[in-house]
Amino acid sequence: xxxxxxxxxxxxxxxxxxxxxxxxxxxxxxxxxxxxxxxxxxxxxxxxxxxxxxxxxxxxxxxxxxxxxxxxxxxxxxxxxxxxxxxxxxxxxxxxxxxxxxxxxxxxxxxxxxxxxxxxxxxxxxxxxxxxxxxxxxxxxxxxxxxxxxxxxxxxxxxxxxxxxxxxxxxxxxxxxxxxxxxxxxxxxxxxxxxxxxxxxxxxxxxxxxxxxxxxxxxxxxxxxxxxxxxxxxxxxxxxxxxxxxxxxxxxxxxxxxxxxxxxxxxxxxxxxxxxxxxxxxxxxxxxxxxxxxxxxxxxxxxxxxxxxxxxxxxxxxxxxxxxxxxxxxxxxxxxxxxxxxxxxxxxxxxxxxxxxxxxxxxxxxxxxxxxxxxxxxxxxxxxxxxxxxxxxxxxxxxxxxxxxxxxxxxxxxxxxxxxxxxxxxxxxxxxxxxxxxxxxxxxxxxxxxxxxxxxxxxxxxxxxxxxxxxxxxxxxxxxxxxxxxxxxxxxxxxxxxxxxxxxxxxxxxxxxxxxxxxxxxxxxxxxxxxxxxxxxxxxxxxxxx
Ligand code: NAP
Numbered sequence: 001x002x003x004x005x006x007x008x009x010x011x012x013x014x015x016x017x018x019x020x021x022x023x024x025x026x027x028x029x030x031x032x033x034x035x036x037x038x039x040x041x042x043x044x045x046x047x048x049x050x051x052x053x054x055x056x057x058x059x060x061x062x063x064x065x066x067x068x069x070x071x072x073x074x075x076x077x078x079x080x081x082x083x084x085x086x087x088x089x090x091x092x093x094x095x096x097x098x099x100x101x102x103x104x105x106x107x108x109x110x111x112x113x114x115x116x117x118x119x120x121x122x123x124x125x126x127x128x129x130x131x132x133x134x135x136x137x138x139x140x141x142x143x144x145x146x147x148x149x150x151x152x153x154x155x156x157x158x159x160x161x162x163x164x165x166x167x168x169x170x171x172x173x174x175x176x177x178x179x180x181x182x183x184x185x186x187x188x189x190x191x192x193x194x195x196x197x198x199x200x201x202x203x204x205x206x207x208x209x210x211x212x213x214x215x216x217x218x219x220x221x222x223x224x225x226x227x228x229x230x231x232x233x234x235x236x237x238x239x240x241x242x243x244x245x246x247x248x249x250x251x252x253x254x255x256x257x258x259x260x261x262x263x264x265x266x267x268x269x270x271x272x273x274x275x276x277x278x279x280x281x282x283x284x285x286x287x288x289x290x291x292x293x294x295x296x297x298x299x300x301x302x303x304x305x306x307x308x309x310x311x312x313x314x315x316x317x318x319x320x321x322x323x324x325x326x327x328x329x330x331x332x333x334x335x336x337x338x339x340x341x342x343x344x345x346x347x348x349x350x351x352x353x354x355x356x357x358x359x360x361x362x363x364x365x366x367x368x369x370x371x372x373x374x375x376x377x378x379x380x381x382x383x384x385x386x387x388x389x390x391x392x393x394x395x396x397x398x399x400x401x402x403x404x405x406x407x408x409x410x411x412x413x414x415x416x417x418x419x420x421x422x423x424x425x426x427x428x429x430x431x432x433x434x435x436x437x438x439x440x441x442x443x444x445x446x447x448x449x450x451x452x453x454x455x456x457x458x459x460x461x462x463x464x465x466x467x468x469x470x471x472x473x474x475x476x477x478x479x480x481x482x483x484x485x486x487x488x489x490x491x492x493x494x495x496x497x498x499x500x501x502x503x504x505x506x507x508x509x510x511x512x513x514x515x516x517x518x519x520x521x522x523x524x525x526x527x528x529x530x531x532x533x534x535x536x537x538x539x540x541x542x543x544x545x546x
Contacts, residue, residue: 014137019047021143021428046094053171056198057087060334149388157359181375192380216333220278245516249442259286259295325492397422414468423467438515464538472532484508
């Protein structure tokens with residue numbers, strides 16, 4: 001059984017990260033009697049929701065669905081105050097889970113894992129932390145999230161700036177008071193679009209620097225009603241089961257009809273209804289919006305129409321209208337009053353599409369040949385997604401091969417769970433799994449269960465090592481790309497494609513074949529004897545027996 005944290009240099013499992021994946025891993029593996037060391041770089045639990053504390057941060061998956069399903073009493077007891085949860089409520093939930101299941105005692109906070117090497121002779125991982133500790137483990141699990149390495153672009157003069165800078169993904173823990181300030185926000189992805197309306201209310205003046213206009217749909221958020229909550233809680237088990245086999249891991253109203261099969265009037269009616277319902281429901285208005293360009297164009301045109309109706313200044317409205325990518329092929333943004341914010345007198349939109357920000361100065365920045373002065377600059381510039389955090393740890397598998405080197409042309413995984421030559425190393429919601437293309441809570445629970453069950457499978461059969469075969473991995477990598485290529489997704493310069501990081505290989509990183517379909521594939525592999533994986537005996541014992 002596990003002992004007190006910090007006391008064991010040799011354990012069954014090292015887990016990196018105490019976000020939602022890490023917490024559930026601790027719960028499951030500890031219950032099975034495994035000894036653990038868990039390292040978390042923050043000083044609290046919650047992962048993404050620990051770091052992204054920017055004003056307006058909110059989840060765009062409904063609260064009743066963006067929560068753990070593993071414990072019936074937990075899901076019955078917990079009350080979400082709103083239909084779409086704000087970051088503080090999700091963080092409170094993560095803390096509640098950590099306390100309720102007594103998980104905190106396993107976690108070493110403010111400790112980053114810096115390296116992990118697979119010792120082939122011993123069949124064990126040697127893990128090092130930034131505190132200089134070395135730990136040996138049979139299993140090594142990266143539960144580090146998909147969007148956890150914040151990215152500030154390399155703009156000339158950044159270090160000369162005398163004001164305050166913030167990144168939405170590394171927001172200070174104490175409240176930042178922007179009252180009376182002139183603020184710049186750089187970036188109009190999900191984070192910027194959520195932060196801008198809230199910052200605009202507080203600041204004296206807000207300037208938004210937009211490189212690419214994004215499609216944003218209104219959340220139409222509301223206070224949770226007892227009726228809605230009760231409806232879910234009365235039927236939670238069945239609904240959770242159903243969610244698991246849906247395309248996005250959540251219950252949504254998906255219309256199984258192609259967009260062009262109905263009249264223009266009917267299409268407008270459907271889009272209008274879904275706009276009023278809120279959230280990402282508009283993307284489920286027809287079954288081919290993310291596959292067929294012409295169909296997609298109808299939804300994109302509707303959203304542009306809504307923007308033009310909302311934003312009073314026609315020139316600003318036009319700049320806010322996305323025109324360079326199909327709707328939904330960059331992560332759809334969900335907002336509360338984003339477009340309306342541009343009708344405020346204290347908000348200005350600056351287009352930096354044609355020429356990037358020239359440089360940052362001591363007092364502001366220069367863009368389009370114009371000098372701006374700011375008290376604070378907020379970078380809403382995104383993340384080195386999916387691979388950035390994995391590469392921040394010097395992970396080396398068989399033959400001292402670095403993960404970064406193996407993946408130089410893009411991530412190579414089998415099912416997004418493991419990579420060949422890295423035995424007993426698992427990734428939770430790794431590249432090549434649906435991860436960010438669905439309800440993350442649903443996907444991470446599936447992965448934690450898969451990993452735990454695989455470890456139990458090995459224990460039952462006396463295996464020491466698990467690793468995908470090269471063939472299975474090659475086939476899966478091809479399948480992930482072929483599946484993406486059947487959609488419109490590769491047409492956008494998105495972080496899904498690695499396009500936001502200079503020099504990053506351009507290919508679609510998540511698996512877009514559907515959350516439910518993916519779960520079925522995983523189940524089929526297990527049922528057919530873990531097809532595509534190979535299991536080996538303990539190399540140290542084998543050597544001793546010779
Ligand atoms: P993002 O989607 O990558 O957006 C980054 C923004 O910064 C883009 O507008 C990008 O422009 C801009 N940018 C980057 N480098 C720039 C530069 N050098 N100069 C000017 N602009 C630059 O990042 P994010 O908004 O943090 O969102 C990341 C993901 O986190 C989301 O897609 C979503 O999955 C998740 N998230 C979810 C929620 C939610 O649940 N509601 C909220 C926040 C975030 P380009 O588009 O031109 O690259």
